[in-house]
Amino acid sequence: NAGVTQTPKFQVLKTGQSMTLQCAQDMNHEYMSWYRQDPGMGLRLIHYSVGAGITDQGEVPNGYNVSRSTTEDFPLRLLSAAPSQTSVYFCATLRGSTEAFFGQGTRLTVV
Amino acid sequence: GENVEQHPSTLSVQEGDSAVIKCTYSDSASNYFPWYKQELGKRPQLIIDIRSNVGEKKDQRIAVTLNKTAKHFSLHITETQPEDSAVYFCAASTSDYKLSFGAGTTVTVRA
Numbered sequence: 001n002a003g004v005t006q007t008p009k010f011q012v013l014k015t016g017q018s019m020t021l022q023c024a025q026d027m028n029h030e031y032m033s034w035y036r037q038d039p040g041m042g043l044r045l046i047h048y049s050v051g052a053g054i055t056d057q058g059e060v061p062n063g064y065n066v067s068r069s070t071t072e073d074f075p076l077r078l079l080s081a082a083p084s085q086t087s088v089y090f091c092a093t094l095r096g097s098t099e100a101f102f103g104q105g106t107r108l109t110v111v
Numbered sequence: 112g113e114n115v116e117q118h119p120s121t122l123s124v125q126e127g128d129s130a131v132i133k134c135t136y137s138d139s140a141s142n143y144f145p146w147y148k149q150e151l152g153k154r155p156q157l158i159i160d161i162r163s164n165v166g167e168k169k170d171q172r173i174a175v176t177l178n179k180t181a182k183h184f185s186l187h188i189t190e191t192q193p194e195d196s197a198v199y200f201c202a203a204s205t206s207d208y209k210l211s212f213g214a215g216t217t218v219t220v221r222a
Contacts, residue, residue: 031208033209033210035212040120040214040215041214042115042117042200042212042213042214042215043155043200043210043212044212045209045210045211048208048209050208058209059112059211090154090155094208094210098143098145098160099145099157099160100145100147100155100157100210102154102155102156103154104153104154105154
């Protein structure tokens with residue numbers, strides 16, 4: 001039982017490149033979300049999904065796309081990377097309306 | 112949307128003393144208030160939570176209090192130990208499953 005698994009753990013991109021951050025869970029949780037963590041700003045919600053085929057925007061969605069074709073996977077796509085997207089990204093699932101389970105994080109640097 | 116403010120941003124305490132972190136929220140519909148602990152380089156993990164129908168909850172050395180009228184809640188850590196050093200995040204959510212996080216408090220326990 002791996003919980004929430006994110007790949008990669010580290011990534012360096014050049015400005016303008018695109019990439020996909022992967023998130024997979026084996027807990028059968030309907031709710032999945034992506035957060036970014038920046039110093040002094042806590043965790044800010046990018047996009048979330050309440051089930052397969054359903055996604056919605058969070059607080060800071062610009063520059064990111066998501067899709068949810070299965071319960072298990074919730075990839076985050078950066079369309080054209082910018083230095084402002086340098087951050088630590090966390091994928092999380094929610095058990096019911098309570099506890100959030102986070103992946104180990106992806107540290108992204110855009111140069 | 113929900114706005115959660117957290118104070119202080121840093122807190123240094125002597126080992127054995129108590130630590131208190133306070134958060135305020137803006138949405139009176141919020142009904143779930145978790146606290147997460149994040150050790151350096153690790154993922155956030157739930158340490159305690161409280162729902163709006165409860166005023167206080169304790170778990171060994173940690174406790175959370177909630178004042179719905181004033182829209183604030185607090186984390187209390189007693190008899191602090193070096194392993195309590197970490198970043199602590201408060202959060203609030205309504206029934207729509209979206210967690211809004213505070214900016215975090217870096218707690219340092221001095222030996």
